[in-house]
Amino acid sequence: MTADKPLRADARRNREALIARARELFDSGDFFDLRFDDFAALAGVGVGTLYRHFPTREALAEAVYHHEVATLCDRARHLRATLPADEALATFLRGMVDHIDAHEGLARTLATLMATGSGALAEGSRALEQAVTDLVAAAVAGGAVRDDVGAGAVMMALHGIGAAHDRPDWRAEADGVITLVLDGLRRPR
């Protein structure tokens, strides 16, 4: 998919500086508050260079998002390998709340990006969704979880949690959503 052309040494260096800076802004939630020109200066490159590497804000965001998703997917895989299916799912979802809580800025940035409909995040999101889908599928196979509600619904709920990070009582409400989802998923007997 990514037909990497061999990149010149200085080019790679700049590209990486750009991503590193972007990651910081992503985390601090200032990703959208900074003029794109200034961002280039901040990373120590000219505007032209910035635009060549990342034609749009979204393209830049995508690059940062990638790492993030990879981490989360690893966690999902690890849980799936070490816990019973239903516990793995529960632990992962609870952990997501912790994660979002710990990276408020990042969550805000992502939510904005998604709502903007950029679509550039689609690939990264797909990976994350796949991880959740696997988790749910395993739990369904284990018999602890109903099979008439897909993983997509869980993703939506997660999205709602991430998008509402500015609510005064966020943490409690986020935990509440997870509780509802988890209890709702329990196979009705």
Place this chain on the structure above:
Amino acid sequence: MTADKPLRADARRNREALIARARELFDSGDFFDLRFDDFAALAGVGVGTLYRHFPTREALAEAVYHHEVATLCDRARHLRATLPADEALATFLRGMVDHIDAHEGLARTLATLMATGSGALAEGSRALEQAVTDLVAAAVAGGAVRDDVGAGAVMMALHGIGAAHDRPDWRAEADGVITLVLDGLRRPR
């Protein structure tokens, strides 16, 4: 809160024309695709007039959002008066999905607005949230619903549904979320 100064006749007329146009764009989802200047022309007023009435895009959005929310709140009140508490809640939430489905553009617009963190919608949102809170409280009082998860969690889930309107399998997933929330809310015995 709104200390309405008596508005001159032509001013009121323009203001209303502006809101009417905005509502159309809101519904068609083009609210963000149109240059603000052009929007003024479209509504048949000068840019200056537009800016005087609504200093920002968000201010304009707020005005439109108000009507929308009022409708939904009425529905909630009506359901609460005519159905048992738990059915009222269920019907309202299911109805929200229908409503969002029927007004895709509006949902997209709102989601974008919220994610952007404009905050201008806070007041309108509060009204909607109050309606949901009342619905949940009544259901809790009726004993059909657990009391350890607040209405805020339901709002988050709703938000997730609205924000993800571009998912290919949206309708089914949205219904899934509502199912999870409703089943999750049922008082565990």
Place this chain on the structure above:
DNA sequence: AGAAGATATGGAGACGATCTCCATTTGTCA
């Protein structure tokens, strides 16, 4: 090492959208 060719750079300036300002028009009230 040094020259030729390929690749990448930076930032001036074109462009396009937002918003301000005030001379003019329109409504209101006595």
Place this chain on the structure above:
DNA sequence: TGACAAATGGAGATCGTCTCCATATCTTCT
């Protein structure tokens, strides 16, 4: 109807985005 206040509109200032290309930097070949 005259006088005053309120509202208007659009020309142009302002500011962020993005393009373009003369210059600088890497790489490769001899």
